[in-house]
Amino acid sequence: MIRNITLTVSDEEAVTEYIATQNQKYFDVLYTRYSSKIFGKCLSILKDEEKAEDATQEIFVKILLNLSKFSGKSKFSTWIYSITYNFCIDTIRKGKKDKSILVEDMTNEHDMAEDGIEDRFLMEMNVKRLKIILEKIPVTDKAILLMKYQDDMSIKEISGILDKSESAIKMKIKRAKQKFKRIHKENYAEF
Amino acid sequence: MPTNSFKELEKESSKQFDEREKRVRENVNHSVGFFHFIGDILELFLPKLVSIFVNVTGGKGPVQEREHDPEGGPSSDGNDLRPKYPNTH
Numbered sequence: 001m002i003r004n005i006t007l008t009v010s011d012e013e014a015v016t017e018y019i020a021t022q023n024q025k026y027f028d029v030l031y032t033r034y035s036s037k038i039f040g041k042c043l044s045i046l047k048d049e050e051k052a053e054d055a056t057q058e059i060f061v062k063i064l065l066n067l068s069k070f071s072g073k074s075k076f077s078t079w080i081y082s083i084t085y086n087f088c089i090d091t092i093r094k095g096k097k098d099k100s101i102l103v104e105d106m107t108n109e110h111d112m113a114e115d116g117i118e119d120r121f122l123m124e125m126n127v128k129r130l131k132i133i134l135e136k137i138p139v140t141d142k143a144i145l146l147m148k149y150q151d152d153m154s155i156k157e158i159s160g161i162l163d164k165s166e167s168a169i170k171m172k173i174k175r176a177k178q179k180f181k182r183i184h185k186e187n188y189a190e191f
Numbered sequence: 192m193p194t195n196s197f198k199e200l201e202k203e204s205s206k207q208f209d210e211r212e213k214r215v216r217e218n219v220n221h222s223v224g225f226f227h228f229i230g231d232i233l234e235l236f237l238p239k240l241v242s243i244f245v246n247v248t249g250g251k252g253p254v255q256e257r258e259h260d261p262e263g264g265p266s267s268d269g270n271d272l273r274p275k276y277p278n279t280h
Contacts, residue, residue, distance in 0.1 A: 024220075031216055039211070040204030053211050060219040065226060123195045127203065130196045150197040 141176035
């Protein structure tokens with residue numbers, strides 16, 4: 001039954017129906033679609049399965065309690081991923097007590113030249129290598145690369161999530177790619 | 192279709208959720224149920240608590256409709272037995 005609904009109901013319809021009826025089956029639709037993806041993102045950022053499980057649980061509670069605030073201006077997936085990334089970044093920030101975690105690299109925005117690193121370089125990389133390199137780059141750079149290449153978010157969507165200007169986000173992506181390339185070079189010298 | 196290692200990585204990470212899925216779903220349901228319960232309780236008792244607080248602090252509750260009209264006004268049920276023209280009674 002849930003499988004049938006999962007195939008036919010859009011995210012937005014499931015949200016509307018859940019708000020109107022509080023029927024569990026519509027929550028199940030959203031949970032089935034997104035829980036593993038949210039867990040995957042939490043695991044990528046938090047690097048710990050137990051923490052990722054707890055974060056997934058808290059994020060879903062947050063989503064359910066705030067479902068009526070979803071305005072439909074963005075895609076539902078973008079909305080829940082924004083909650084996910086912000087939750088994970090906040091968790092790390094609290095752990096490190098480092099308030100500068102999100103403002104790093106944002107001060108120098110004048111250098112907007114192309115980075116010269118093709119998207120293909122990142123997207124066609126061996127998954128094992130990709131995982132190792134992502135482990136080594138700072139959490140905000142990792143999050144921004146995941147938003148761009150894993151979630152196919154636009155610059156505008158990312159800027160909305162991180163509450164930064166579009167030019168700042170372009171700069172962030174450029175620097176994240178440069179760090180990615182540098183770590184790749186250090187670890188796999190043949191490149 | 193061009194490959195995207197980021198999507199492959201996502202699938203790989205998601206697989207690790209299989210054994211946790213049921214447990215997390217139950218915990219989410221419990222948490223949301225608890226919050227709804229608290230919300231229902233507040234919705235039920237908050238107005239009472241507010242009026243108790245107002246009374247305790249010396250305020251007056253909402254104005255009650257006067258049950259008895261000392262001036263002898265017409266009764267609300269329309270059965271007014273007073274003479275309409277008192278001087279002609």
